Amino acid sequence: MSILRLSHVEIRVPDLELATAYYTEVVGMYETAREPDRVFLKCWDEHQHHSLILRFAPTYGLDHMGWKVESREDLDEYATRLAEVGVDIVRHDAEEIGPGHGEAIRFTLPSGHLMELVHGMEQVGNLLPNTNPPPKPLGLVGFAPPRLDHIFLTCEDVNLNTRFLVDVLGFHLTEQVLGDDGFQVATWLEVSHASHDIALVTGQDRGLHHFAWWVDDWNEIRNVADVLAYHGVRIETNPTRHGATRGHCIYFFDPAGNRNEAFTGGYWVDPDEPPVTWTEAEMGRAIFYYDGVVNQRFLTVHS
Ligand SMILES: [Fe+2]
Structure with missing residues (x-):
């Protein structure tokens, strides 16, 4: 199961x-x-x-x-x-x-x-033939991510919800930011051997921080930025790297105010590997490795 x-x-x-x-x-x-x-x-x-x-x-x-x-x-x-x-x-x-x-x-x-x-969701097929396919279709529009990747939620009690995901639903904790008081400030969990499929950060219950698409490499993150800038879409965080998950990312908003991310990189894990821990003092580097700072804007979420 x-x-x-x-x-x-x-x-x-x-x-x-x-x-x-x-x-x-x-x-x-x-x-x-x-x-x-x-x-x-x-x-x-x-x-x-x-x-x-x-x-x-x-x-x-x-x-x-x-x-x-x-x-x-x-x-x-x-x-x-x-x-x-x-x-x-x-x-x-x-x-x-x-x-x-x-x-x-x-x-x-x-x-x-x-x-x-x-x-049992209906299978409608990707845009490639199943026999002798090219690596990607021609004529893609926008930045055209191949697939959805992960979701990042906010909740008041990260410890409680992380335990629920692990104990009841079988997720595996890959990384965490531990507060000085010993409580989890943020956690990253996986079910697919990826660095994370879901993450939680302290905030309001029922909040969506963002959802992310996979793109194939760092150059594709640049392409996402090019496409967003061309269309005048507000980029919240320019192309950068996370400390936690080691992934590369860019953050932006849809016209409604839902935060989006394009993500690549990271690593692969086995479910029996121990989690990486970031201290509260290094939380900025866990989120944005180069800046080393999580600004208040980034912690603003919608529910
Ligand atoms: Fe993310």
Whole structure:
């Protein structure tokens, strides 16, 4: 039984057409379905029906995050495990949640974030043939990330939520910032051997700090900056490197105010490897290794 990876995120946007234009023309995702108040999108190299859902709402923030599990039986086993620790679960049939969606269970983390485990999302294929494919399609639009990578949330009690992800859902802690009082200020966890699939930082419950796409290398981060600047998109943090995860990154905002990231680099881990610890004094370097400072703007989040 295992969670394979982050499957999709559903976010709120007050202007559905503006957000769709940004996510298709600047980011370069592909629209796969549409409802009156929702648009479904995927990246070019993703086979599944969607990795991002935009929902019309008068504000911004995270509605839910979906995680892909390996088999249908996994849903039952996770449901049992969650019930054992007193977590309420809602089961959804494939048709119930939306187009292309698989069977799912939904529950909330101690932080109030709505989490979903999903199996059997419709496979629509990437943009390459399965026989003798070229490395990438021609004519991609925007900075065209191949896939969704990770999500970063805020919560009041990082210790509690990290323990829940590890003990109940089987995540593996790869890095942490430990406060001088011994409590975790921020944590990074994985299920896919990557440096992180999810991270938590102290802040308000139910907050979305950002979600990130994978890009292939450091040069691609530069290309992201070129595309964003061309389109006049506000770049919050220019291309740089994280201390924690060692990844390269750039941060920017969608038109609604949801923070986005393009990410690459990092490392691969086995689940039995011990976590890296950063002290509170070095937290700035954990987040932005070159600057060594986390500014107040970066710690501002939306719920
Ligand atoms: Fe990130």
